[in-house]
Amino acid sequence: MKTRIISGLVMAPLLLIVYFGGPLLTLACFLIGIIGSREFYSGFAKMGVKASYAVTCTAALALYAIDMFIDSDSQYFITTMQLWFFAVVLASCLYLFKIDERQPADAMATITGTFYVVFFSYHVTAAEQSGEYGMLVWLIFLTAFGTDIMAYFTGYFLGKHKLCPKISPKKTIEGSIGGIIGSTVLSALFGYFFFERIFIHCIIIGVLGGVVSQFGDLTASVFKRKMGIKDYGSLIPGHGGILDRFDSVLFTAPMVYYYIMLVLS
């Protein structure tokens, strides 16, 4: 448990980054994308799958260049975003042309890694830039870490019934429910103190975040189990890699972003 708490404290500087926001947060998202995909590809390498890190890094640079230099309200933005998706798939396919050395799984892992890590984490900065509701970017982290911490403690003290033992043997149904409550309470507090006008929406996001962040966690567990690894990396000694820390954020970020754009805006 001590490890867990220390590992939580390690995340404290992140809150400062979210607080300052802007270019600093954008840079942090970019780094999560390129460090996270590197860890993801190291896991694939253990299965004999050689994804193209060069394609993914180029794609990440291009995505953030689009974000910075193209007005998100313009017609060009949608076109270049679509072009970005096309180009990622195209480049990954062309990567197979060295047919003696490569397998379809190498291209497919490149496509998957670029979208799952780089594109998903990009939603954090996209949410922050979403105008009057940009401050809801906090909920991406509050739901993810609120779920994580409360699920851990509830499971530790009350956990009896296994949630999905084949994917993640230690998780319990009690922990899962505790996680959703933790996420909801934190989000409600946030709404109450900082965004009273949309208090109800904050609670809804809290509930949704409690659910999707656990799916994010389990998705990472599935991949790690299949790759035969315990952690994605060892960036923070003893506390796993970037992807281990942000597996839930990869799912809560799009959830919050689309909630802002489709429900609130």
Next chain:
Amino acid sequence: MKTRIISGLVMAPLLLIVYFGGPLLTLACFLIGIIGSREFYSGFAKMGVKASYAVTCTAALALYAIDMFIDSDSQYFITTMQLWFFAVVLASCLYLFKIDERQPADAMATITGTFYVVFFSYHVTAAEQSGEYGMLVWLIFLTAFGTDIMAYFTGYFLGKHKLCPKISPKKTIEGSIGGIIGSTVLSALFGYFFFERIFIHCIIIGVLGGVVSQFGDLTASVFKRKMGIKDYGSLIPGHGGILDRFDSVLFTAPMVYYYIMLVLS
């Protein structure tokens, strides 16, 4: 060679569909997407990879629903398109939760198949709906089939130097150059008779189309070779499947679409 010519004639009804355009063309694109991905997944099945056809069909329905019901100039359009990409990756990852039965490659093939077949072919209808340059949708097919036919005949009569024997043993450098010329001439004729105002652009699209359609053809060859199959399907007896016919179109469609949106508009 007889087979080749008959197989060309089989495509004639397609020209009628392009001529009428509108909902008929949209429906044709949708069908290419769902039949093509089915063929693609049959190929994967031969490698022991079980992609989720249900995810891909649902994604195709959603993509065309977005296309039909949401104004492409609105902010909602870009958001729902982004959401579509997110949802495809998400659903494919969740597909892995039956962890005993499934492998990462199953999810990755679903992501790849949905984007490569459904999203790429969707660009045909997107190009047709691009406003004043919508008629350039013809160039998607003229470049693809112009390249294919001329590459075949040039290669047949003049071919001496192999292009990339490991991927496609019969292709020659002479055929490849002939293909680019064929695409360029057809596109130039189209521009001269129907779109004189942008004649030069038609020629540029012709050259680009001659190149990318060969990349489309080779990409399909790489996949088929790795899957250990000669053709993707047998929809048209003796002439392969939908994907064998449209492998080049999957690449020329985005090329023409992005050319219209980023250069001409």
